[in-house]
Amino acid sequence: MRRYLKDLRPDRIEDVMAMVALFRPGPMANIPSYIRRKHGQEPVTYLHPLLEPVLKDTYGVMVYQEDIMTVAQAVAGYTLAEADVLCYAIRKKIKDRLLAQREKFVAGARRNGVHPKIVDQIFEQFEPFARYGFNRAHAACYGLIAYYTAYLKAHYPAEYMTAVLTSDAGDTEKVAQAVAECHRMDIRILPPDVNTSAASFTVEGEAIRFGLAAVRNVGPGAVESMIAARSSAGPFTGLADFCARVDTRQVNQRVVASLVKAGALDSLGTARAQMLQTLDETMENAQRAQRVRAQGQTGLFDMGAEAISQPAAPAGDEFSREELLTMEKEMLGLYISDHPLHRWQPILAQRVTAQLGQLVDLPDRKEVVVGGLVGGVKRTITRSGSAMAFLTLEDLTGSVEVVVFPRVYEQQGYALKRDAVVLLRGRVDIEEQTAKLLCEEILSLPPSPDAAADGAAVGEMLSPATQVRKANRSGEWDKGNGNGGRPAARGADRGRANGIPAGSGGTPGSAEHVLARGSDTARPPLRIRVSTREEMEQLERFLLDHPGDRQVCVHVVTGHGAEHIVPARTRVLDAEGLHQELEQLFGEGNVWEE
Structure with a gap:
């Protein structure tokens, strides 16, 4: 749909409506023709002059269910009621009714002087709508909503995506998709925070803040208590202050633990591990103080929020990054601050x-x-x-x-x-x-992203160009050594790679070994030595332009003199003059075979 809309370049609401209706199993095959006709790349034609008045607005293309009705009226003299019966027979695929309607349509069209061959072609355009077509009224509603929401997304992106997240708040799958779209739009997603979050998603500058109600185990009563306490006495300053000021009947220990794990208390300045370690004692102190206040026994020894101190946390490290992400996923249903992927x-x-x-x-x-x-x-x-x-x-x-x-x-x-x-x-x-x-x-994948940085592992897993791009980013490529970045060709070593004698097959599991496992009667792989990203990209273009069945082994040379052997995924056409053509591109002595 997005690709078609980009090609269509709609400049009126009717174009959006038409695309909404065309993108259905029935008329979908008409989309390319509609786009070409709109932009003058294909002439607007009609099977019969009687069709021009009813299909002019859609460039002669049948788009809506109503088009069947208006065409039947124009061509075969149907009444509106009769045309509705025709539509019903097509939608429901009722064979006997469809046959009867075809006979009726053919007879009416002949009375109007339409050639039998043209009549058959027109009726054949009706039949795809049996696979589901859209009516014009629905298309208008959907088209207007699409236009309104597209406008809001383009001009008020954070506000629009906040509304989307709020409407999908009960569906974790849809929330995850909306968050991914926010990342694509460069809109930051902030985790819930007891000092700034509302109940649901809110706009915060150019970012979107998760709401407190999104945290698992946190109900409406707990959210109301936290927001009321914050509104009456200002931001929370620590875990003890938070526990003392909220209603611990609503915000119980389970709720607070969930908030800690979700990162909603990170703004209080204490590590999550320490808050969880001291939570039992902190909650006990807060509940005791609230019971005393409720009984009116505070007197001279008022146990307000200021009297409840934060218990000393035992020394210890914060949770690992992986543990923090796991807790975040458990409490919010998705990763917010980061993602393992x-x-x-x-x-x-x-x-x-x-x-x-x-x-x-x-x-x-x-x-x-x-x-x-x-x-x-x-x-x-x-x-x-x-x-x-x-x-x-x-x-x-x-x-x-x-x-x-x-x-x-x-x-x-x-x-x-x-x-x-x-x-x-x-x-x-x-x-x-x-x-x-x-x-x-x-x-296959490497055991970790770090392991993929190893040249041999990458060589076995990815295409040669990827190897060069990764090496280039890591600073391995020599920008120049007096030979265009390429080491001088090594006469005695031209049949070797990394010290492996020609024909040895390499060590098991290596790229050499993989390439050597072919048929004994097959020609050995063609070997090409490259040492810059530009050369690798040039080689990839050459292989794509000359596809064949000859294997290619790429010797990727780094600025440190190391050589990675990478089997190319694309084979080359073994034509006459191939060796000479490649040597012109990559230099004499850098193309050989064993």
């Missing part, structure tokens, strides 16, 4: 073909590669005694249920552990506007 994004971005939030919009059975964080894993046994699994996979845009069938699970199921980052290849299963992933393969 952020460190993996450079790696996943090179390999995934779709984000999880996009799967529902893809065609059924579309093959995709997705990456994400494993949530719950449910293992089950089939009737035949084989093990399979159902799991939840989450990325920065949403989550999806994944079905892992016995063959894949038995071979690679060891990788499916809770909170593990995985890369899966499979097919989308669309049913009732929801998407599942049918996993066909669990693809």
